[in-house]
Amino acid sequence: MSRTPDDNTPETCESEHRQLDSRVLVAKPRPLTPALTVYRILPQKQLRMVGPWCFLDHFGPVAKADYQQFDVAPHPHIGLQTITWLFSGQLVHQDSLGYEQPLRSGQLNLMTSGEGISHAEIADAQLSDPLHGLQLWSALPPLHERTEPRFDHYRQVPQFTIGDCTATLLVGEYRQQGQHYQSPALTFHPSLALIISTARATATDLHLQAEFEYCIYVCRGRLDCAGTTVRQHEVIQLGANRSELAIELSADTTLMVLGGEAFELPVKMWWNFVSSDLERVKQAQRDWNDGHPRFGEVAHYQGERLLAPEYPQ
Helix, strand or coil: CCCCCCCCCCEEECCCCCCCCCEEEECEEEEEECCEEEEEEECECCECCECCEEEEEEEEEECHHHHCCCEEEEEEEECEEEEEEEEECEEEEEECCCCEEEEECCCEEEEECCCCEEEEEEECCCCCCCEEEEEEEEECCHHHCCCCCEEEEECCCCEEEECCEEEEEEECEEEECCEEEECCCCCCCCEEEEEEEECCCEEEEEECCCCEEEEEEEEECEEEECCEEEECCEEEEEECCCCEEEEEECCCEEEEEEEEECCCCCEEEECCEEECCHHHHHHHHHHHHCCCHHHCCCCCCCCCCCCCCCCCC
């Protein structure tokens, strides 16, 4: 998805590098379309980045009648991967590489922008459930920032149990009690995106990697951990140097656990562009508005593309 033109403040996203103290922050509501408000978890003033994760939006649930006209027009990206996951609903991804891929609940869309790509996301014609999901951006390390763009669709990702909870592994790997689970999702930096859900109140332990920094976002329900309570649309920043975390979940709770090795260098984010080099971000904005072929064309989209806001002087 795209950030709105109102999201026009340049961001410097930087890892906390082994901070141990936990703190709870509130996700910020942002209007994406007239019928859709998203909750912005990353970046925000006190939490810019977790591992390579520089962006996380939680959208919906949006009733079927309100998203029949859902339409995010073609827009560009550089220097990142977008990961889209739906709890319910249907979307269609269209991009400048020629892909037109429906996305359903339980499936994963992953787009690697690299040197440049453009895409659109629209409501599927076969609407049946409310639209509800997550979109994440993972910054590409400097060595891979200008990689060739690509798109990957995964019909299944690993699902397993952690105590009485169901775990869904979107990105990375998870180890527990001699078991090793690995997501097929393409990655360029050590990282984890794990969804945990439970229908009933329960307590369990998460196995963590001490070299990763982590945060946990509560999509629904309530979480108790690290001596504090985290409620719906709140995120707890956990830092690094943890190999295990005891968690308690209320009934009907869904969590997003994000982690990864800290980035050595901060990255710059402007609109939908991410890079360790601010000049690349500014050049991408000019190239997109000038129609440079690096971003291609979303051939089957009916309508006008979005224009990038001007970079502030």
